[in-house]
Amino acid sequence: MKSAEKKRIALIGAGNVAWHLAPGLAAAGHAITAIYSRSPAPREALARQLPQARPVASLDLEHIAAEVVLLAVPDAALADVAAALKVSLGTIVAHTSGSQPLAVLQPVRGASIGVFYPLQTFSKSKPVDLSNTPLLVEAQEEETLLQLEQLAFSISSKVYRVSSEARSRLHLAAVFACNFTNHLLGISQQLLREANLPKELLQPLIEETMEKAAQQNPFAVQTGPAVRGDGNVLQAHLQMLRQHPRYQAIYSQLSQSIREQASDGPNQADQS
Amino acid sequence: MKSAEKKRIALIGAGNVAWHLAPGLAAAGHAITAIYSRSPAPREALARQLPQARPVASLDLEHIAAEVVLLAVPDAALADVAAALKVSLGTIVAHTSGSQPLAVLQPVRGASIGVFYPLQTFSKSKPVDLSNTPLLVEAQEEETLLQLEQLAFSISSKVYRVSSEARSRLHLAAVFACNFTNHLLGISQQLLREANLPKELLQPLIEETMEKAAQQNPFAVQTGPAVRGDGNVLQAHLQMLRQHPRYQAIYSQLSQSIREQASDGPNQADQS
Incomplete structure (x- = not known):
């Protein structure tokens, strides 16, 4: 595995999962470059916590600097977001859902799709120790899997490769x-x-x-x-x-x- | 409250509760003088752990040296045990059940009745920290309550007076x-x-x-x-x-x- 690499990351969603994941990733040295949410208040509130992050109102991210796009949206919204999302060729797009298969991201054109699932219960009112949180990763391509695994290890010591079925x-x-x-x-x-x-x-x-x-x-x-x-x-x-x-x-x-x-x-x- | 007093204690029952309570009380300096159980094997096994304890086959404890008799028997057996138990006048007889009222001990003649309930789940295979276990005490007479409270504080820092109803x-x-x-x-x-x-x-x-x-x-x-x-x-x-x-x-x-x-x-x- 390559030595730890800092990534530029865009976050889709500003709910409980994003609220914990974004500061954790930033603290590990990654740059959260953009935060999307449907309504303005949540993305703006979360962006205020993260100096490099820009709140964005569109799912067209082709001109956002990000090697990784993480989807932290409600399970029921995943398919719609995947259909509307635009990213530049080769971007890693991973969702953070426990219940949804990798394949739900199939519609995202030109992306290397994956899963980056933190197995923890998050609420905004209580901080969580991410280093002790199991992170479950999955991808279609081995190279994407390695990158997601590396990103996971940068914030947690517990990283597992787990299939959609499991x-x-x-x-x-x-x-x-x-x-x-x-x-x-x-x-x-x-x-x-x-x-x-x-x-x-x-x-x-x-x-x-x-x-x-x-x-x-x-x-x-x-x-x-x-x-x-x-x-x-x-x-x-x-x-x-x-x-x-x-x-x-x-x-x-x-x-x-x-x-x-x-x-x-x-x-x-x-x-x- | 009087300063800590060492008691002589007889235990009725040799199941999970007795198995944890008896060594805890002995470690606090009290003497477990007798252990009763219906079948011989459990009382003998528990008595082997406690140098001063005699395994006994009868519920007639009038000639056993004990200021306190603790009933650690199944809830369903409490009424029968209370009816059969014989103790010398003024002995404190307390049960260790969460669900049974104090009054279930009313039939024990000549005894000062009470409750000494450790609010914990016990299994023989796993040691339990009694000092952190809430002990709930109850009695009809204030003097009995004080004695049970003192006994409770000798093994736990968490002692509560709680009525049968609560x-x-x-x-x-x-x-x-x-x-x-x-x-x-x-x-x-x-x-x-x-x-x-x-x-x-x-x-x-x-x-x-x-x-x-x-x-x-x-x-x-x-x-x-x-x-x-x-x-x-x-x-x-x-x-x-x-x-x-x-x-x-x-x-x-x-x-x-x-x-x-x-x-x-x-x-x-x-x-x-």
């Missing part, structure tokens, strides 16, 4: 491990608020659960009333949730799934 | 935050195994999700396809889960709950 499965696993657990933590905090209990009380338990899951198969170390088959506690809990039919339904379904998983055995996947 | 609500919140999230992490790892992906890939994302939830209202920082209303990704994910109807049903239900929570607003509880 990336979509990873994204699905992440929805369970991150989006869904976050929702359950929200329900848990809501129940604590209603009982006037501080949420700090549950913090050690949550941390221990996560640590244990990192070391062992969670199915094998499952605890709680459902896996014990403790019908009295289950009934009491459902009764306590009577004001919350939605939480009640989640409680029933997850408890039943825990029971079924336990009788199948921890190394057995659910099968139709 | 403790049962806390236990319910813990089921969502710990038991259910653990199950989702299990599903996530199962999906990674099937895609031949290392589970380490998701670790930074999981840690970030937990850190964020500790600082903010999870409902307010929810990410993912469900909260974005990205129907294409939801459909693709359900399709990928077609071999796993149980996981599919969980996916649908949690995605719908995330949608409904988002339209209700992050500070709104689910209401019937």
Whole structure:
């Protein structure tokens, strides 16, 4: 691999992903030369953070100095952006989506297409340690892949080559491990608020659960009333949730799934 | 409060909770004098770890030297154990259950009853930092409460007085935050195994999700396809889960709950 090379990078999108990726790339010595967003406010706000960046209102980037164009737009907008994007011949155009295949960029004429996916949850209100964030890269041509890999290694120590197929499965696993657990933590905090209990009380338990899951198969170390088959506690809990039919339904379904998983055995996947 | 006093303690039960609590109490200078379990093997195994402890086969503890008797038995067995237990007058008898009320110990004649609940998930295979484990105490008499509080502070810096009512609500919140999230992490790892992906890939994302939830209202920082209303990704994910109807049903239900929570607003509880 060539020694680290500084790139000029244009960013399409000024949402959560761009908001974290752009400063990280700039801090690694790359130049963010342009930032596009559909409405003016986000691109201007992000450009103010980055001295070399110009906010642009058009997807015609043929006259923008950039070896790499990163698309950090909503998944649903990717196809439209790819169809409208114009870049000079040989520009690397990579999207940052976990769920979309490489092929969604096929319509970008003259580009070397790729994927540059940071596997992390970003919100503007909280800084993220990019050096610890896995970056998943993919490309059609080996040379493009090397360049994206090099760019990834300039901001993170965890870089993986992952195909579109495997990336979509990873994204699905992440929805369970991150989006869904976050929702359950929200329900848990809501129940604590209603009982006037501080949420700090549950913090050690949550941390221990996560640590244990990192070391062992969670199915094998499952605890709680459902896996014990403790019908009295289950009934009491459902009764306590009577004001919350939605939480009640989640409680029933997850408890039943825990029971079924336990009788199948921890190394057995659910099968139709 | 009186200065730290060493207690003689009898343990009823030799499961996960006893297995962690007994060595912790012994390390703090208390004497575990007896360990009861229904079958001989567990009490003998645990007694071998504790030089002063005698494995006992009877719930008649009148002649055992112990100021405190801790009941670390399954919730469903508590009532039967309370009915059969015999202790000398004035002994403190406390259970260690999150879901059971103090009153379940009412049948223990001559005892000062209480609760000594370590809010943590224990499995024999993994040591736990008790000093960071919240201990929730409760008693009918103030003097008993002070003694249990003192005992709790001898092994943990986090001691709370919590009523039976609040403790049962806390236990319910813990089921969502710990038991259910653990199950989702299990599903996530199962999906990674099937895609031949290392589970380490998701670790930074999981840690970030937990850190964020500790600082903010999870409902307010929810990410993912469900909260974005990205129907294409939801459909693709359900399709990928077609071999796993149980996981599919969980996916649908949690995605719908995330949608409904988002339209209700992050500070709104689910209401019937």
